[in-house]
Amino acid sequence: MAKDRAQRDDYTTPLRRLFMGIVVLCLLGIFLVWRIDSPRVERFRAQVVDAVVPSMEWAMIPVTAAINLVRDFQSYQRLSEQNQELRSELRRMRAWKEAALQLEQENARLLDLNNVRLDPRLTYITGVVMADSGSPFRQSVLLNVGERDGIVDGWAAMDGIGLVGRISGVGPDTARVILLTDASSAIPATIQPSGQTALITGDNTPAPAVEFLESRELVRPGDRVVTSGDGGVFPAGLLIGQIAADPGGRLRVRLSADFERLEFLRVLRYHSAAPIRDPGGIVGPQRPEALLPTEEAADG
Amino acid sequence: MDSAASRLWLMRGLYLFLALTVMFFHLLPLNTQPGRLPFPDFLICLTFAWVLRRPEYVPTLSIAAVMLMADLLLQRPPGLLAASVAIGSAYLRSAGPGMRDVGFVGEWTTVGVVIAAIFAFNRTVLALLSVSQASIGPVFVQVVFTVLAYPLVVAFSQTIFGVRRPSAVDVATVGTRS
Numbered sequence A: 001m002a003k004d005r006a007q008r009d010d011y012t013t014p015l016r017r018l019f020m021g022i023v024v025l026c027l028l029g030i031f032l033v034w035r036i037d038s039p040r041v042e043r044f045r046a047q048v049v050d051a052v053v054p055s056m057e058w059a060m061i062p063v064t065a066a067i068n069l070v071r072d073f074q075s076y077q078r079l080s081e082q083n084q085e086l087r088s089e090l091r092r093m094r095a096w097k098e099a100a101l102q103l104e105q106e107n108a109r110l111l112d113l114n115n116v117r118l119d120p121r122l123t124y125i126t127g128v129v130m131a132d133s134g135s136p137f138r139q140s141v142l143l144n145v146g147e148r149d150g151i152v153d154g155w156a157a158m159d160g161i162g163l164v165g166r167i168s169g170v171g172p173d174t175a176r177v178i179l180l181t182d183a184s185s186a187i188p189a190t191i192q193p194s195g196q197t198a199l200i201t202g203d204n205t206p207a208p209a210v211e212f213l214e215s216r217e218l219v220r221p222g223d224r225v226v227t228s229g230d231g232g233v234f235p236a237g238l239l240i241g242q243i244a245a246d247p248g249g250r251l252r253v254r255l256s257a258d259f260e261r262l263e264f265l266r267v268l269r270y271h272s273a274a275p276i277r278d279p280g281g282i283v284g285p286q287r288p289e290a291l292l293p294t295e296e297a298a299d300g
Numbered sequence B: 001m002d003s004a005a006s007r008l009w010l011m012r013g014l015y016l017f018l019a020l021t022v023m024f025f026h027l028l029p030l031n032t033q034p035g036r037l038p039f040p041d042f043l044i045c046l047t048f049a050w051v052l053r054r055p056e057y058v059p060t061l062s063i064a065a066v067m068l069m070a071d072l073l074l075q076r077p078p079g080l081l082a083a084s085v086a087i088g089s090a091y092l093r094s095a096g097p098g099m100r101d102v103g104f105v106g107e108w109t110t111v112g113v114v115i116a117a118i119f120a121f122n123r124t125v126l127a128l129l130s131v132s133q134a135s136i137g138p139v140f141v142q143v144v145f146t147v148l149a150y151p152l153v154v155a156f157s158q159t160i161f162g163v164r165r166p167s168a169v170d171v172a173t174v175g176t177r178s
Helices: A002-036 A038-114 A291-299 B002-027 B042-053 B060-073 B080-095 B103-128 B136-161 B168-174
Strands: A124-132 A140-143 A156-158 A163-170 A175-179 A186-191 A196-201 A209-211 A224-227 A239-245 A251-255 A264-268
Touching: A002 A038, A002 B060, A002 B080, A038 A124, A038 A163, A038 A175, A038 B002, A038 B060, A124 B002, A140 A163, A140 A264, A186 A239, B002 B042, B002 B060, B042 B060, B042 B080, B042 B103, B042 B136, B060 B080, B080 B103, B103 B136
Parallel strands: none
Antiparallel strands: A124 A140, A124 A264, A140 A175, A156 A163, A156 A264, A163 A175, A186 A196, A186 A224, A196 A209, A209 A251, A224 A239, A239 A251
């Protein structure tokens, strides 16, 4: 029996090795293509995710619901406390609602006086969070709105209160949002009330770090952080969070958006800078085509 | 003969289905907060456990396709981890038959070394090509967890799916040429 197998292996092992080598070379080739021309491969990845994940959605929803049910079940012990907290919060929200209504009326009156039209730039598209990034090193979520709903790479995503992240990767039906807590996320921001600009970079912790801050003494924990609109990357004035100092003394941002319960995200439409399509005539005037044949006739 | 062939294809399909289930659980939006402990890489454990026991159930093409799909869905550089897992599984496939006598501990150490080599290769190539990647701490923790999870995956495969090394009985029924 062993001899039979050895004879068969003599024929198949080199073939199998060759096949293995080809497969490994193809995979490494894909990796090199990704390294060289990343946007194309990332578009391919967005299309693959777009094809695969929505088909799993029908199974994800009941499982997520069941797990959330178990989680809520565990919090039943604190039911009466939560009730009290919610009641007091509701009272505070009602007071704020009154103030907001009055301000809205005053705003309408003043705008009317000025005959001003508000910029329709900041309309939004709402999406539902479908899936996680799947990896503990990458913080991103998948939304169920995509190219078909008009989503474009680079737009900001907020939940009801504060900034959540940025769109990076759009398929026909889905879009990926890179969260502020991801290590590759960097948002230019302004710190109120001192008005200084800084960069909010994520580093895989729940509170992103504040970098490139000019004078640290002017900033105190509790200051508001809003986007600055620098570079036309994001619209200005979106709330990010509040400054906090970690035990090492480093300044971090405590995010206002509720990252534990991301369900509905708003993607803000923002057309800031026109995309560059041609060199803009820097390279030299284009020779008119009609001249060429007469030159040749002169030569000949 | 027919039942053997259909069982072969059934188990290959089962491998693909298990891989899809693992990825499905990775993608569930349960916790969007960072800072959780990295979970072990069950796909690699499953692949290696099956390659050492029944290499015919995990053909190279299956492994490559599953790992490439995992790379694409889990936001990793596509193709790199897939290539290293394919090389690792080819090595284990050739070393598999010789590992019957060393017992489980020997097998576990070999698999542990191969997993560590795979992750080290991954990090080196990414560092050489200046691709930004996670810091070494969580990745090291993930390697340790993966190696620790390997016996669980082996027990799971052996008891629930019956993926064991071919014993004398199986060889007698399958080994004849027909």
